[in-house]
Amino acid sequence: MTSPPVPGAVSRTSPFVGRSSAVAAILDHLRVRAPESGPPRVDLVGGDAGMGKTRLLTEVGGAAEEAGWRVLAGHCLDFSASALPYLPFSEMVGRLADREPDLFEELTRTHPALTALAPGRRIRTPGFQRTEDLDRGEIFDGVHAGFETLAALQPLLLVVEDLHWADQSTRDLLSFLFVRAFGSPVAVVGSYRSDDLGRRHPLRPLLAEWVRLPGVERVDLSPLGAPDVRRLVRALHGGPVRERDVNRVVTLADGNPFYVEELVGAHDSGGTSTIPEDLLDLLLVRLDRLDDDARTVVRAASCSGWRVNHRLLTAVTGLGDAALDRAVRGALDAHVLVRDGDYYRFRHALLAEAVHDDLLPGEHQRLHAAYVKALEEGVVPSTAAELARHAQSAHDIPTAIRAGIEAGEEAMAVGGPDDAARHFEAVLDIVSRHDQPLPDDVDYAVLVARTADAITASGQPARAVRLVEEHLDRAPADLPDVERARLLMAWANCALSNEVFDESSTATAQALDLVGEEPSRLRARALSLHARWLSATDHDDEAVELAGEAMAMAQRFDLASVVAEATTTLARIDERSGDLDSALAALEEVAESAAADHDTVGEMRGRYHLAYVRLETGDLAGAAEQFRLTAEAAERAGRPWAPYGFDARFHWALTRYVRGDWDGALEVADVTGQTPPLHAESLLACVAMLVRAGRGDLDALSYAEPVKAAWSGEGMTAVLAGSATIDLHGLRRDLPAVWRTYDDVVGVLSEIWNPHFQASVMLAALVAGQVATEVARASTAERAGLLERVDDLQSEVDEVLRRTVSRPLGWGPEGQAWTARFRAEALRGRWLAGVRVPAEDELVAAWTETVAAFEAFGHPYEVARSQARLAAVLTATGRPGAREAAEAARETATRLGATPLVDELGVTARPAKPARHRGPASTELTVREREILGLVAQGRTNGEIGKQLFISTKTVSVHVSNILAKLGAGSRTEAAAVGRDRGLLG
Structure with a gap:
C-alpha cells in the first residue's frame, strides 16, 4: 500500500526566519505543552502563495513531535472537478499504515470504516471490485473514533495543507470533527491560500463559520518585514552578499519567502534577468484567470509601475466606465490588484514587473504613448521623471530629452544624485543613438558636466571619468573652445576626486588655455581646478600663485564655491609645510562659510581636510567630530x-574603532537598507572586520575574499582587510596564511601606491607579532626558520622610515606607534627563539616605549595588546609591574569584548605558582606539569619554557623537580621517556 502523491516536504533545516512568534502562538493555542481533551483546538493559517505556510506547519509539526505528540499530515491537491473525496485523510491513513502497520491493522479491526480511506483500497487494480458502500455517517464516525483511539495512546495533531483545494467531503468532515469532542487530546492545524479565495470560493463562507466555533482561530500570515527578509537572504546565500543586492530582493519580493528564495537562487547561479524564468511563469498564471478587458487593465497598470490612479487608467485603456469597472473588479477578485485609496496597486511588486516584461513590443510602445498623451494633457498631476520614463518607452524622442533633463535637475535639487545620473545619462544616450539635437537652451558640454557631477555625487567618480572621456573622444573637431574647456574641466574634476593625478595636468592646463586670459567665471574655476592639481602633485609654489589668482577672481564674480575650493587648496599646502595653525584656521573658516552659503561640496571638502589635519596630528577626538559633521x-x-x-x-567609523568605541564603529559602518557603491561598502565592511577580528569572530574571514575585489580600486580596503585577516589567521594558528595575506596586500599596494607605502609598517608589525607568538609554540629546530623573513620585514620598515624623514611633519603619532610595535615584536620573537637574544633591558624598554606610543596616539586596543605583552615580558624576567600592566589590559579587553586578548592575558594576569603540598604528595601530574613535561621532551631549557609560558625560570625549575619526583626519573631525558611510555605526551 502506498500513499497518494503529495508535494515535496519542506525540511526543518531550511532557513526559518520571522515566524517564531507565530509558531509559539499556535503551539500555545493548541495546548501542545499542556494537552487537553474535548473539542479539538484548531488553527487555520492563511496567506498568499509562497508566504511560508508549509514551512510554518513543518515547524509546528516538528515541535509537536518533540513534545510527544503523534503528527499525521495530509494534503489537498488541485484535481479541479475530479477531486478525490477525503484525500488528506486518505493520506493520513496511508502514512500510518506505512509507518506503523501493526497499529494500523489493529485500528482498522476496531474501526473498519477507516479501511475505506486506505490508499490501497482507492487505487484501481485489475480484477478489483468494491463489495460494499459506506454512508457518510459511518465514515465520519469511524474517522472520529479512530483518531480518538490514536489520541488515547499519545496526543494527536492533524495537519491539513492547502484547504483552498479541499473537496466538499473533506470540508464536511472537518466541520464534523471541529464540533465533536474527543476523550483524548486532538488538535488540528490547516493552511489555505488567501489569495485564491475569490468571492465565490466555497471555502470562504465556511472559514467564517469555522472561526465562530469555540477553540478555532484564524492566523493570517503577513509578509516578512524588511529586516527578516534581509536575514533570510543572508541565510540562503550562505556568505557575504552586497547590501545593494539584498535591497533588490527586499524590494522585489514584497516579504514573500518563496520569492526571496527564487531571487536569491537566481543571483547565486549567476542569473542576470530581473525575474527568474520559473518564477515569471508562476506569476503570469494569474493572468490566465482574467477575461480580456481585465487583462487589458492589468497590462496598462503595469506600465505605470506598481500602482496607478483610476483616472489615468481610464484615459490609457480607452474602456468605458462600465467595462473598466467590471475589468478592475475582476482583477481585484483575482487578487492581482488591490485597492489603495484612489489608486490600484499590484498585490506584489514582482507581479507588476512580470506583467510589464511580458508585453509585446508594439503593445509596450502604444501603452506608454497613451501615458505620455494623458500626462501632457494633465489628466493627473505628474512629475518630469514619470513623463520621461513613458516617453523613452514610447520612443517619443523630443519629449524624452526635454523631460529627462528636467527630471535630472529636479533630482539634483532634492538630493537624489543616483536618479539624476540615470536621467541625464538616458538623455545623452538618446542624443548619441538618434543623432537628436538638444533643446536650444541646453549646452552639450554643460549637460555632460552635470551628468558627471551627478555620477560623482552618487559615489562613482571612476565611472564619471570614463563617461567624460567617451564624450571628449566623440567631440567634433570644431567644438567651440569654451565647450571643450568645460568638458576638460569636468574630466579633471572627476579625475581629481578619483585621485587620478598623472593625466589631470594636461586637462587642467588645456582648459586654462582655452578659456582665455580675460577674467570670467569660467576662468576662475579653471584657475582653481589647476591649482588643485598642482597642489595634489606637490607643485606647491605654482599652486599658491594660481589659487591666489583664482580666489581674487572668484571674489570679484561672487563665486563662493570657488573661493572655498581655492582656500582649501592653500590650507592643505600650509599643512604639508608644517604650518598647522594657519591650515586649521583657514579650513575652519572655509567650512563655516560654505555651510552658511549652503555650499555642501565646499563644506564637505573643508571639513574633511580639517579632520584629516587633526588626524595627522593625533587629535583623534577633534578628527572624529569633523568627520561626523562632514558625513552628516x-x-x-x-x-x-x-x-x-x-x-x-x-x-569616522575607523576613528571610532581606533578610539575604542567598537560598537559605535559598527553602527557607522552598518549599511543595512542602503545602496552603497562597491568600494564604499567594502571599506565599511573592512572596519567591521577589524572589530570582529579583535573580538575573535573567525566567521569574519568569510568577508576577506569578497572584499578583495575592491583592493586594486581602493587601497585602504587592502590595508584594513589585510590587517584583520592577519590577526584572524593568527588566531587559527595558520602562519603560512598570515604570510600569504601580507604578500598579497603588499603586492597590490606596491602596484597602485608605491613599493614603500607607510601602512606596510603596521602590516609588518602585525605579522612579526604572529610570528613571535608562533615561535613560542614551535620546536627548537623550527624557531630560527620562522624568524628568517622577519629580517626582511626589518629592511622594509627601515626603508619606509628613511623616506618618511623628508616629510615636513615627519612620522605622525600613528606611524611612530607602529614602528615601536614592530621593533618590540621583532625583539620578542628573537628572545623567545633564542636567536640573537636581546638584553632583557632592551626588550622591556621596547615594550614600554610601545605602550607609551599607542597611548599618545590614542588607540586603547593596541595599548592593551602592548600592555599584555609587556606584562608577559616583566613576568618572565621577574620584574615588577606585570600585574598592573596585565590588569589594565584586561580591563580594556573586557570592555571591548576582545576575547582573544582576554585569553592571552589568562596566564599573565594570574601567573602559576609552585604547588605547596600538604600530606602525601600526589603521583599524578597536574595540567601545568604535563604541559611543561611536553616542552622538556622537546629539549627546551627552563629559561625557554619560562618565556613561552610567561612564568619565571625559577617557577619552571620547581615544576621540573616535582615532575622528576612524581615520575621517579633521575634526569630530564628519563622523565621524557617515562612520559612517553605512560601516554602523558599526547
Whole structure:
C-alpha cells in the first residue's frame, strides 16, 4: 500500500526566519505543552502563495513531535472537478499504515470504516471490485473514533495543507470533527491560500463559520518585514552578499519567502534577468484567470509601475466606465490588484514587473504613448521623471530629452544624485543613438558636466571619468573652445576626486588655455581646478600663485564655491609645510562659510581636510567630530557616497574603532537598507572586520575574499582587510596564511601606491607579532626558520622610515606607534627563539616605549595588546609591574569584548605558582606539569619554557623537580621517556 502523491516536504533545516512568534502562538493555542481533551483546538493559517505556510506547519509539526505528540499530515491537491473525496485523510491513513502497520491493522479491526480511506483500497487494480458502500455517517464516525483511539495512546495533531483545494467531503468532515469532542487530546492545524479565495470560493463562507466555533482561530500570515527578509537572504546565500543586492530582493519580493528564495537562487547561479524564468511563469498564471478587458487593465497598470490612479487608467485603456469597472473588479477578485485609496496597486511588486516584461513590443510602445498623451494633457498631476520614463518607452524622442533633463535637475535639487545620473545619462544616450539635437537652451558640454557631477555625487567618480572621456573622444573637431574647456574641466574634476593625478595636468592646463586670459567665471574655476592639481602633485609654489589668482577672481564674480575650493587648496599646502595653525584656521573658516552659503561640496571638502589635519596630528577626538559633521552634511544633501562625504563617514567609523568605541564603529559602518557603491561598502565592511577580528569572530574571514575585489580600486580596503585577516589567521594558528595575506596586500599596494607605502609598517608589525607568538609554540629546530623573513620585514620598515624623514611633519603619532610595535615584536620573537637574544633591558624598554606610543596616539586596543605583552615580558624576567600592566589590559579587553586578548592575558594576569603540598604528595601530574613535561621532551631549557609560558625560570625549575619526583626519573631525558611510555605526551 502506498500513499497518494503529495508535494515535496519542506525540511526543518531550511532557513526559518520571522515566524517564531507565530509558531509559539499556535503551539500555545493548541495546548501542545499542556494537552487537553474535548473539542479539538484548531488553527487555520492563511496567506498568499509562497508566504511560508508549509514551512510554518513543518515547524509546528516538528515541535509537536518533540513534545510527544503523534503528527499525521495530509494534503489537498488541485484535481479541479475530479477531486478525490477525503484525500488528506486518505493520506493520513496511508502514512500510518506505512509507518506503523501493526497499529494500523489493529485500528482498522476496531474501526473498519477507516479501511475505506486506505490508499490501497482507492487505487484501481485489475480484477478489483468494491463489495460494499459506506454512508457518510459511518465514515465520519469511524474517522472520529479512530483518531480518538490514536489520541488515547499519545496526543494527536492533524495537519491539513492547502484547504483552498479541499473537496466538499473533506470540508464536511472537518466541520464534523471541529464540533465533536474527543476523550483524548486532538488538535488540528490547516493552511489555505488567501489569495485564491475569490468571492465565490466555497471555502470562504465556511472559514467564517469555522472561526465562530469555540477553540478555532484564524492566523493570517503577513509578509516578512524588511529586516527578516534581509536575514533570510543572508541565510540562503550562505556568505557575504552586497547590501545593494539584498535591497533588490527586499524590494522585489514584497516579504514573500518563496520569492526571496527564487531571487536569491537566481543571483547565486549567476542569473542576470530581473525575474527568474520559473518564477515569471508562476506569476503570469494569474493572468490566465482574467477575461480580456481585465487583462487589458492589468497590462496598462503595469506600465505605470506598481500602482496607478483610476483616472489615468481610464484615459490609457480607452474602456468605458462600465467595462473598466467590471475589468478592475475582476482583477481585484483575482487578487492581482488591490485597492489603495484612489489608486490600484499590484498585490506584489514582482507581479507588476512580470506583467510589464511580458508585453509585446508594439503593445509596450502604444501603452506608454497613451501615458505620455494623458500626462501632457494633465489628466493627473505628474512629475518630469514619470513623463520621461513613458516617453523613452514610447520612443517619443523630443519629449524624452526635454523631460529627462528636467527630471535630472529636479533630482539634483532634492538630493537624489543616483536618479539624476540615470536621467541625464538616458538623455545623452538618446542624443548619441538618434543623432537628436538638444533643446536650444541646453549646452552639450554643460549637460555632460552635470551628468558627471551627478555620477560623482552618487559615489562613482571612476565611472564619471570614463563617461567624460567617451564624450571628449566623440567631440567634433570644431567644438567651440569654451565647450571643450568645460568638458576638460569636468574630466579633471572627476579625475581629481578619483585621485587620478598623472593625466589631470594636461586637462587642467588645456582648459586654462582655452578659456582665455580675460577674467570670467569660467576662468576662475579653471584657475582653481589647476591649482588643485598642482597642489595634489606637490607643485606647491605654482599652486599658491594660481589659487591666489583664482580666489581674487572668484571674489570679484561672487563665486563662493570657488573661493572655498581655492582656500582649501592653500590650507592643505600650509599643512604639508608644517604650518598647522594657519591650515586649521583657514579650513575652519572655509567650512563655516560654505555651510552658511549652503555650499555642501565646499563644506564637505573643508571639513574633511580639517579632520584629516587633526588626524595627522593625533587629535583623534577633534578628527572624529569633523568627520561626523562632514558625513552628516553629505547625508542631509543627499550625497552620502560622494567624495569627501563618504570618505568622512569611513574615517569616522575607523576613528571610532581606533578610539575604542567598537560598537559605535559598527553602527557607522552598518549599511543595512542602503545602496552603497562597491568600494564604499567594502571599506565599511573592512572596519567591521577589524572589530570582529579583535573580538575573535573567525566567521569574519568569510568577508576577506569578497572584499578583495575592491583592493586594486581602493587601497585602504587592502590595508584594513589585510590587517584583520592577519590577526584572524593568527588566531587559527595558520602562519603560512598570515604570510600569504601580507604578500598579497603588499603586492597590490606596491602596484597602485608605491613599493614603500607607510601602512606596510603596521602590516609588518602585525605579522612579526604572529610570528613571535608562533615561535613560542614551535620546536627548537623550527624557531630560527620562522624568524628568517622577519629580517626582511626589518629592511622594509627601515626603508619606509628613511623616506618618511623628508616629510615636513615627519612620522605622525600613528606611524611612530607602529614602528615601536614592530621593533618590540621583532625583539620578542628573537628572545623567545633564542636567536640573537636581546638584553632583557632592551626588550622591556621596547615594550614600554610601545605602550607609551599607542597611548599618545590614542588607540586603547593596541595599548592593551602592548600592555599584555609587556606584562608577559616583566613576568618572565621577574620584574615588577606585570600585574598592573596585565590588569589594565584586561580591563580594556573586557570592555571591548576582545576575547582573544582576554585569553592571552589568562596566564599573565594570574601567573602559576609552585604547588605547596600538604600530606602525601600526589603521583599524578597536574595540567601545568604535563604541559611543561611536553616542552622538556622537546629539549627546551627552563629559561625557554619560562618565556613561552610567561612564568619565571625559577617557577619552571620547581615544576621540573616535582615532575622528576612524581615520575621517579633521575634526569630530564628519563622523565621524557617515562612520559612517553605512560601516554602523558599526547
